[in-house]
Amino acid sequence: MPEAGLIxxxxxxxxxxxxxxxxxxxxxxxxPADASRRTITDLATAAETSExxxxxxxxxxxxxxxxxLRIRLAAEAARRVEPVDARVVGGxxxxxxxxxxxxxxxxxxxxxxxxxxxxxxxxxxxxAVVEALNAASRIEIYGxxxxxxxxxxxxxxxxxxxxxxxxWPDVHSALTSAALLxxxxxxxxxxxxGTTGDVLDVLEVARSRGATTVALTNFPRSPIADVADHxxxxxxxxxxxxSGATASRLAQLTVVDCLFVGVAARNxxxxxxxxxxxxxxxxxxxxxxRRG
Amino acid sequence: MPEAGLIxxxxxxxxxxxxxxxxxxxxxxxxPADASRRTITDLATAAETSExxxxxxxxxxxxxxxxxLRIRLAAEAARRVEPVDARVVGGxxxxxxxxxxxxxxxxxxxxxxxxxxxxxxxxxxxxAVVEALNAASRIEIYGxxxxxxxxxxxxxxxxxxxxxxxxWPDVHSALTSAALLxxxxxxxxxxxxGTTGDVLDVLEVARSRGATTVALTNFPRSPIADVADHxxxxxxxxxxxxSGATASRLAQLTVVDCLFVGVAARNxxxxxxxxxxxxxxxxxxxxxxRRG
DNA sequence: CGGCGCGTGAAAGTAAGTTTCATGCGTGGC
DNA sequence: GCCACGCATGAAACTTACTTTCACGCGCCG
Numbered sequence: 050m051p052e053a054g055l056i057x058x059x060x061x062x063x064x065x066x067x068x069x070x071x072x073x074x075x076x077x078x079x080x081p082a083d084a085s086r087r088t089i090t091d092l093a094t095a096a097e098t099s100e101x102x103x104x105x106x107x108x109x110x111x112x113x114x115x116x117x118l119r120i121r122l123a124a125e126a127a128r129r130v131e132p133v134d135a136r137v138v139g140g141x142x143x144x145x146x147x148x149x150x151x152x153x154x155x156x157x158x159x160x161x162x163x164x165x166x167x168x169x170x171x172x173x174x175x176x177a178v179v180e181a182l183n184a185a186s187r188i189e190i191y192g193x194x195x196x197x198x199x200x201x202x203x204x205x206x207x208x209x210x211x212x213x214x215x216x217w218p219d220v221h222s223a224l225t226s227a228a229l230l231x232x233x234x235x236x237x238x239x240x241x242x243g244t245t246g247d248v249l250d251v252l253e254v255a256r257s258r259g260a261t262t263v264a265l266t267n268f269p270r271s272p273i274a275d276v277a278d279h280x281x282x283x284x285x286x287x288x289x290x291x292s293g294a295t296a297s298r299l300a301q302l303t304v305v306d307c308l309f310v311g312v313a314a315r316n317x318x319x320x321x322x323x324x325x326x327x328x329x330x331x332x333x334x335x336x337x338x339r340r341g
Numbered sequence: 342m343p344e345a346g347l348i349x350x351x352x353x354x355x356x357x358x359x360x361x362x363x364x365x366x367x368x369x370x371x372x373p374a375d376a377s378r379r380t381i382t383d384l385a386t387a388a389e390t391s392e393x394x395x396x397x398x399x400x401x402x403x404x405x406x407x408x409x410l411r412i413r414l415a416a417e418a419a420r421r422v423e424p425v426d427a428r429v430v431g432g433x434x435x436x437x438x439x440x441x442x443x444x445x446x447x448x449x450x451x452x453x454x455x456x457x458x459x460x461x462x463x464x465x466x467x468x469a470v471v472e473a474l475n476a477a478s479r480i481e482i483y484g485x486x487x488x489x490x491x492x493x494x495x496x497x498x499x500x501x502x503x504x505x506x507x508x509w510p511d512v513h514s515a516l517t518s519a520a521l522l523x524x525x526x527x528x529x530x531x532x533x534x535g536t537t538g539d540v541l542d543v544l545e546v547a548r549s550r551g552a553t554t555v556a557l558t559n560f561p562r563s564p565i566a567d568v569a570d571h572x573x574x575x576x577x578x579x580x581x582x583x584s585g586a587t588a589s590r591l592a593q594l595t596v597v598d599c600l601f602v603g604v605a606a607r608n609x610x611x612x613x614x615x616x617x618x619x620x621x622x623x624x625x626x627x628x629x630x631r632r633g
Numbered sequence: 634c635g636g637c638g639c640g641t642g643a644a645a646g647t648a649a650g651t652t653t654c655a656t657g658c659g660t661g662g663c
Numbered sequence: 664g665c666c667a668c669g670c671a672t673g674a675a676a677c678t679t680a681c682t683t684t685c686a687c688g689c690g691c692c693g
Contacts, residue, residue, distance in 0.1 A: 123412040124419035148464035156459030167448030172440035
């Protein structure tokens with residue numbers, strides 16, 4: 050877990066926490082600065098739980114104890130300068146909002162998801178994944194629903210620089226294809242929640258064939274962790290209203306971009322050439338003149 | 342005592358402190374972050390004094406006790422670090438870049454594309470488009486290549502809240518479908534460059550049938566402007582290396598999010614219900630338990 | 634429906650922070 | 664020159680905060 054992004058990390062771990070710990074987590078995320086000022090007893094009372102649970106929460110998020118939590122929270126709260134109007138950003142969109150407000154809110158959430166994802170992304174894991182992608186003779190990418198678009202986007206990008214990559218929208222095709230993977234190949238599963246059964250099944254098959262499995266999810270402690278050799282996490286806090294797929298997509302795409310650039314950077318010349326060739330291929334479909 | 346500038350305040354007070362307190366003060370000023378991690382006994386030992394003196398020092402600088410000092414120090418130390426490395430961000434990715442640099446660069450560009458897009462997005466045009474989308478009995482969305490994913494994403498979102506929306510990956514299907522549009526319907530064309538012939542053709546057909554046409558592009562003066570009733574623009578400055586589809590996708594998706602939320606906001610209750618129903622539909626495919 | 638495991642808080646235990654107090658040293662008065 | 668005073672200081676007592684242990688109870692599986 051990287052140094053920065055404790056709050057973000059906590060949001061990601063939220064579903065993996067027990068109910069009482071979640072109450073603590075929510076208080077902490079809601080107002081880190083305030084939490085950092087509280088004593089453990091105080092915070093426990095506020096979360097309607099015992100001190101023991103607060104300690105458990107600290108351990109759950111990877112810290113030694115409560116004083117460490119206080120200090121980290123204080124540090125993060127200090128770093129966090131409110132960039133935009135607080136009434137507009139952050140939460141849900143108020144019923145009477147005009148369009149300028151809607152735009153501001155969404156842009157803020159989207160941009161923050163991108164930034165926070167980058168902040169907590171582990172460069173070493175990325176490096177390892179890129180390494181595996183480079184060595185792979187075949188790459189398979191899975192994703193359902195909104196994550197399917199991201200999977201598809203990644204597939205297309207890799208293909209465009211000359212890597213053999215597949216994306217199967219259909220589970221049956223995905224399963225059969227995964228069964229044909231072998232050691233050295235790479236299977237990437239994308240699932241915001243980390244609980245998408247189909248994706249897990251496919252990754253499991255891929256892994257059983259000896260392929261390196263990679264998971265891209267918002268929740269590092271979710272079931273997908275059990276079938277992945279490498280975990281890449283996003284940091285999107287979806288509001289309830291825009292549930293499922295808004296900021297999360299952007300966060301996922303940011304990670305895809307990083308991996309893609311990493312892969313392309315390994316063989317700069319070849320990748321550039323491939324991009325030029327493919328760009329040339331669609332040039333005839335471009336319109337340069339204005340129409341009447 | 343001002344909220345900020347504790348370190349500065351301590352330096353100023355230094356001469357006024359007793360010798361033992363000065364030793365503590367010097368340690369604190371030299372490395373606030375390190376001091377914030379130490380326990381009182383630890384710091385006292387390091388300053389070759391007793392815990393009592395450390396407490397006196399805290400009181401001397403206007404704080405209640407040692408935990409408060411730790412927290413304030415942590416906060417100030419955090420504020421001191423540069424949020425982003427200016428050398429890394431902005432331009433292209435240097436050949437020898439390590440992965441942390443790659444991530445920082447991409448995140449910066451992606452986030453900026455989102456923010457700048459939102460900044461220049463015209464709320465009135467958005468409003469008009471949302472109006473049209475709400476009134477439409479059918480919505481068609483077109484896009485080729487990377488913009489196709491965005492088109493597809495938008496289609497899926499609209500469908501999910503109960504709007505009749507189509508996305509045709511294939512030009513022929515798109516053209517035939519566009520020919521069947523009528524007044525009041527909406528056709529949206531997505532093209533980063535604004536020169537994608539296929540998309541222009543389809544929009545032209547849609548317009549000739551009396552449908553309202555909307556363009557989403559990065560270049561407002563491009564040929565797509567000639568076939569669009571409403572122009573929505575993104576603000577992505579793609580670097581040459583990652584040409585075609587990186588930040589632009591995110592910018593496009595941000596606009597899609599705004600439109601989607603706008604449409605959903607018009608009929609909040611219905612949209613929410615639809616989202617719940619669709620979420621429920623995939624629930625059985627979710628895995629809650631961890632696997633061996 | 635009995636057992637098993639997990640989440641939980643009460644209570645015991647430990648460590649950290651705080652107060653008190655005695656010492657010693659320097660300074661100024663007698 | 665010696666005593667008295669005050670201040671800085673640390674040892675020790677004390678309090679509070681934090682941590683661990685343990686037992687209860689609830690839900691789930693067999």
